[in-house]
Amino acid sequence: SSELTQDPAVSVALGQTVRITCQGDSLRSYYASWYQQKPGQAPVLVIYGKNNRPSGIPDRFSGSSSGNTASLTITGAQAEDEADYYCNSRDSSGNRHVVFGGGTKLTVL
Amino acid sequence: QVQLQQWGAGLLKPSETLSLTCAVYGGSFSGYYWSWIRQPPGKGLEWIGEINHSGSTNYNPSLKSRVTISVDTSKNQFSLKLSSVTAADTAVYYCARGRPRGITMVRGVIDYYYYYMDVWGKGTTVTVSS
Numbered sequence: 076s077s078e079l080t081q082d083p084a085v086s087v088a089l090g091q092t093v094r095i096t097c098q099g100d101s102l103r104s105y106y107a108s109w110y111q112q113k114p115g116q117a118p119v120l121v122i123y124g125k126n127n128r129p130s131g132i133p134d135r136f137s138g139s140s141s142g143n144t145a146s147l148t149i150t151g152a153q154a155e156d157e158a159d160y161y162c163n164s165r166d167s168s169g170n171r172h173v174v175f176g177g178g179t180k181l182t183v184l
Numbered sequence: 185q186v187q188l189q190q191w192g193a194g195l196l197k198p199s200e201t202l203s204l205t206c207a208v209y210g211g212s213f214s215g216y217y218w219s220w221i222r223q224p225p226g227k228g229l230e231w232i233g234e235i236n237h238s239g240s241t242n243y244n245p246s247l248k249s250r251v252t253i254s255v256d257t258s259k260n261q262f263s264l265k266l267s268s269v270t271a272a273d274t275a276v277y278y279c280a281r282g283r284p285r286g287i288t289m290v291r292g293v294i295d296y297y298y299y300y301m302d303v304w305g306k307g308t309t310v311t312v313s314s
Contacts, residue, residue: 106288108300110229117278117307118229123300125288140296161229165285165299171242173219173231173282173299 079107079162079176086182087152095147095179097162105164107145109138112159112178121160122147149181157183186211188305190279192264196312202266206279206305213237213260217282219301220253220264222275230275234282235262269312279305 079099087093097107106125110118120129122138135150149156162176192204206218214237222230233243235253243251252265266273280301288295 104297106296106298108298110301112229117304118301119304120300120302123283123302124286124298125296129302159228163229163300165297167297172244173234173242175221175229175231178228 079164079174081160081162081176081179083177084180084182086184087149088184089154090151092148092150093152093181095149095160095181097145097147097176098143099164099174099176100143101164101167101174102140102143102145104167106140107138107147107162107164107176109136109145109147110161110163111156112161118161152181152183154183157181186281186303188279188281188303190277190305190308192277192308192310194309194311196269196310198270198312198314199268200312202269202273202277202310202312203263204277204279204308204310205261205263208260208262208281211303213257215284217242217284218253218255218262219280219282221278221280221301222273223278223307224272224275232264232266232277271312274310274312276307276309278307 109122111121112118126138137148139146160179166172187209190206217234219234220232235241250267255262281303282301286298
């Protein structure tokens, strides 16, 4: 299967920890990459590989993976973390198609 | 610092062909996968397809019959054409750089692969309306 499934919406209290999950068969072979998108802006890569952050991404963002599920964890969520988050990988069936999850809207309360 | 600058027509009529171009500045064009992604209003990201510097392409099966992605290495540019557009093709279209597949090893055995897009264009809004 080439689908990645995300919860449509998640909320977190300011300063608390939140986990955003992504499920799919391809995640048994691929680490998910994660993108943050704020309204009117292009997506920004926040996590890639096993648990790597591009330069400039705060260390409160981390990634993990188990079985067919990848997780993005924000430890100590800030108001500026309110955004849509998308997971992404390649299809593992051999066709190398790129797939995105449907996105999770994170609200920081 | 690699930057992607994209441009193209923003308003089309049904049945016309969408045409966008993305230029790569400040970095190598070879060794990467250059993708087009779109986002309909209020919806999520949809991968359209990709091309590498040698012109090898890979398309989303749902759009493959209407999509052509091409590359001009002399200009460090790649382009998207989407034919026979309808209102359903109204979206923000992004170009992005995809990294070659990475591999993690555990005790000499492949553990996981990984793939990611690390540079994105700002997006071009394309509206299809009669």
